[in-house]
Amino acid sequence: MGANRLDEIDRKILAELQDDGRMTNVELARRVGISAPPCLRRVRTLEEAGYIRGYHADVNPRELGFEVQVFAMVGLHSQAEVDLSAFEQRCRDWPFVRECHMLNGEIDFILKCVAPDLSSFQTFLTEELTSAPNVASVKTSLVIRCAKDKPGVPFDVLEERLGRSA
Amino acid sequence: MGANRLDEIDRKILAELQDDGRMTNVELARRVGISAPPCLRRVRTLEEAGYIRGYHADVNPRELGFEVQVFAMVGLHSQAEVDLSAFEQRCRDWPFVRECHMLNGEIDFILKCVAPDLSSFQTFLTEELTSAPNVASVKTSLVIRCAKDKPGVPFDVLEERLGRSA
DNA sequence: GCGAGCGCGAAATATTATTGCGCATCCGGA
DNA sequence: TCCGGATGCGCAATAATATTTCGCGCTCGC
Missing domain, CATH: 3.30.70.920 (Lrp/AsnC effector binding domain/regulation of amino acid metabolism (RAM) domain)
Structure with a gap:
């Protein structure tokens, strides 16, 4: 459950915000192919429904002295x-x-x-x-070195799975 | 190196954006105690210097079908x-x-x-x-359950350390 | 003590966020 | 088939925010 209630636009919104959480709503709307007001409404709905738990700057620990x-x-x-x-x-x-x-x-x-x-x-x-x-x-x-550090989930996998079942 | 070049305002900015990466610049400026223009300039500088590597929405894997x-x-x-x-x-x-x-x-x-x-x-x-x-x-x-999942670094520790050495 | 550089903030402007509203579309029932 | 009702879009207007410009004060090295 959960992801089924989301349409393709919602999933695209989540993917875009996972990738760049500070994107303006205007840019986000452009990328997902709808106008700004409904896009913002969708984002708010996704936040309230718990699909989005928050937004965080990804800070560099080493630069800040956490070696x-x-x-x-x-x-x-x-x-x-x-x-x-x-x-x-x-x-x-x-x-x-x-x-x-x-x-x-x-x-x-x-x-x-x-x-x-x-x-x-x-x-x-x-x-x-x-x-x-x-x-x-x-x-x-x-930790000697970090080869990969991606946040959240792979949306491309989600699209594949939904694509097959749809 | 790194954190020493930052003053208290910079560190507060990083802490606030780590906590809420979508905060408006106006609100951020209010919280760190300066006006909006210099606050935005500091954010841009921090981004370009690599202290901030990006911004990400924290999506809920379970809600999206990643159980x-x-x-x-x-x-x-x-x-x-x-x-x-x-x-x-x-x-x-x-x-x-x-x-x-x-x-x-x-x-x-x-x-x-x-x-x-x-x-x-x-x-x-x-x-x-x-x-x-x-x-x-x-x-x-x-993973049976997740008791804690905080992003990045503990800025309160950073303040303590710098406080003692200053 | 005196210019240079730095960083601030006020003000003006450009962009964006948000609200209100009318319209099209898509069902489910008469 | 036809009719609400619900859903979701986009346009337009307004509010809020981002961004640029510019002048001022401060500090620092000489």
Whole structure:
């Protein structure tokens, strides 16, 4: 469900705004082939319906002095819901942790972290993360380089699938 | 380097646009405490200097029919630069792969993937990823739920650090 | 202390966002 | 077949915003 309620213009709007979220409505309307007022109405509707959760500038961490990016794989002692939630809340409170995903399998959580330098990350790792309640194991991997970092979803795949089923 | 060249207003601009990338320049100027023209000039400068790499709508994958998110940990046979680059290029070509990070340690790459359903991901996994040249091992973990997903960097940490050093 | 460079803000103008409204189209029922 | 009702478009008008221009004050190096 969800994507079926959207027509081709809506999907094009989402694709364009995912690619350039600060595009003017006039330009957006031109690209999707309708006039500005209905285009803006569609955008508002998509926002209110939750298809668009927000807009964010993509800032460059290195330029801003965040030299270190790390993935941390975390295992917990207890997987009771109370304990899972407690750990998630800690992650929300830690500024270096940018993403926290609960996983299946042997790893319980994967965290994407960012830090100004290795030493400040080490301090966070030993004094905060590893020593947090219920944390059983933490494996970390430094990001050497990033080959791809696309936001959201591949709209071209969506079009293909809808095209076949339509 | 980098963040030092920015004054407090620049950093506030980046923080605000990271939080809401579609804010009008008038509103942004009001929040950072200067008038609209210099505010817009600063934004343009930040964009051109690479502090801002772009703007993106944050779309909701589930609403759009992408029910499955997966982290894939990939090991390669050869870590020669040619082979690393070749694998990275494949990742760029696979639409289901949204992020591809090269890591240190036993894992060579971590991929963040999105797919419409489990079966289409399985097809991708077996027919594309696992069977790609030079791929030695692939471990996948399904995302059960996402507790935190913040973009970019924690500007409050940046302010603290600069505050102490200034 | 004195010009040069820098960055601000006021004002004017160009563009864009937003609202109001009439029209065409597409059903579902008489 | 014909008739509302609902949906969604586009035009036109207005409000808001973006962008340019320009003069002023500030700081800094000499």
